[in-house]
Amino acid sequence: MMADGPNVPWAVVDRSDFEDQLRPVLPLAFRFAVRLAGDREAGMDLVQDASLLAFRSFHQFVPGTNFKAWFLRILMHRFYRTRQSEERRSTVALADAPESYLYLQAKRIGLPMKSDPVEVILGKADAQMVSDALVRLPAEYRETATLHFVTEMSYAECAETLEVPVGTIRSRLHRARRLLQVSLWEIAEERGYVPAQESV
Amino acid sequence: MNLNCEETYKRMQDYLDRELSPREMALVKDHLDSCGICSEEFEFELRVLRKIGRTLSDTEIPSDLVERVFASLGSS
Ligand SMILES: [Zn+2]
Numbered sequence: 001m002m003a004d005g006p007n008v009p010w011a012v013v014d015r016s017d018f019e020d021q022l023r024p025v026l027p028l029a030f031r032f033a034v035r036l037a038g039d040r041e042a043g044m045d046l047v048q049d050a051s052l053l054a055f056r057s058f059h060q061f062v063p064g065t066n067f068k069a070w071f072l073r074i075l076m077h078r079f080y081r082t083r084q085s086e087e088r089r090s091t092v093a094l095a096d097a098p099e100s101y102l103y104l105q106a107k108r109i110g111l112p113m114k115s116d117p118v119e120v121i122l123g124k125a126d127a128q129m130v131s132d133a134l135v136r137l138p139a140e141y142r143e144t145a146t147l148h149f150v151t152e153m154s155y156a157e158c159a160e161t162l163e164v165p166v167g168t169i170r171s172r173l174h175r176a177r178r179l180l181q182v183s184l185w186e187i188a189e190e191r192g193y194v195p196a197q198e199s200v
Numbered sequence: 201m202n203l204n205c206e207e208t209y210k211r212m213q214d215y216l217d218r219e220l221s222p223r224e225m226a227l228v229k230d231h232l233d234s235c236g237i238c239s240e241e242f243e244f245e246l247r248v249l250r251k252i253g254r255t256l257s258d259t260e261i262p263s264d265l266v267e268r269v270f271a272s273l274g275s276s
Contacts, residue, residue, distance in 0.1 A: 031259045048272040118247040
């Protein structure tokens with residue numbers, strides 16, 4: 001709850017100090033927000049909303065700690081607040097996402113490893129296709145994978161941002177990649193980029 | 201100490217993310233340098249991760265991003 005009164009704390013924080021901390025984080029936050037929200041316009045709205053919220057909460061930020069993680073945490077909270085009612089549905093089966101799925105598929109359809117097999121499978125994949133693949137993942141896997149892919153933050157920084165233990169980031173991320181490979185292959189099949197699996 | 205294929209494989213994701221200790225990073229690299237089977241698979245995984253990362257980060261930054269965000273903070 002945000003307390004409003006004649007002496008609200010955010011009114012006295014140093015705005016230029018806040019702007020100095022925010023400025024270098026904005027490009028990365030924008031990239032992340034676009035992937036999270038789905039398009040540029042929604043991404044910009046999200047970054048602006050999060051910036052205002054962060055400014056008003058800046059008195060809670062502990063100087064010397066990780067501003068980037070703090071800001072991205074606010075941004076994610078903001079995102080989920082506005083998406084509360086949206087049904088989060090995943091279609092990729094969690095139980096049996098195999099290891100190295102794309103590698104095994106590449107072997108199965110006989111792609112030569114000396115050429116660039118990843119280019120054959122994912123060469124036509126654009127940001128929309130990868131986003132579509134991410135949407136098929138359960139929410140906690142999707143957010144962890146998106147955060148790590150877009151920001152390239154360490155497991156520790158992702159853990160700080162999402163407020164979960166490092167071990168949770170590690171297992172979610174590894175799992176998310178396995179699921180994402182299945183999901184990317186499904187889409188590549190649907191779009192005819194790769195030969196569909198014959199039914200047994 | 202040397203790692204076998206299975207021990208190497210278990211460390212693949214952490215290795216690709218550079219999240220192993222320097223000693224473990226070196227152990228995995230030693231195995232990859234000497235094992236064509238594992239190195240082929242690691243190379244494939246690395247390319248997949250790079251491709252996904254590049255694709256997801258391929259967002260043009262608006263030239264007026266900072267100005268727009270700062271303006272939205274209001275004039276307080
Ligand atoms: Zn091996």
